[in-house]
Amino acid sequence: MKAKFVIILSVIFLFGFTTQSFSQGMGGMNPQERMKQQLQTYKERLKLTDAQLKKVETILNDQMSEIQKLRDNSSGDMQSMRDAMMGLREKTNKKIEALLNDTQKAEYKKIQEEAAARRQGMGRG
Secondary structure, eight states: OHHHHHHHHHHHHHHHHOSSTTTTTOTTOOHHHHHHHHHHHHHHHHTOOHHHHHHHHHHHHHHHHHHHHHHHHOOSOHHHHHHHHHHHHHHHHHHHHTTOOHHHHHHHHHHHHHHHHHHHHHHHO
């Protein structure tokens, strides 16, 4: 049961952080490596300034810490865990959006839509 929980949590975490993960072969990366790849994707696609990149990195680090807290405090209720992860993802997205100009926000929205489409596609398999 614990292995199943870890797998489900890993999948939720992976989807929360990825924008191009499977197309770029990130399946075997640890959370820090995925975050670095995520930052690189944001830097390239959003054309982030160094200041924006540093703030986004802080936001993603905070999200990783929150995910760890959720994992540590989980009582095995997968629906609650899923709901908490979705809420955390929304909160993180709003924080990142607040740092972006209008052009960057439009591209960020595309990135989020791509990630949502992947999540839906994975749910069918």
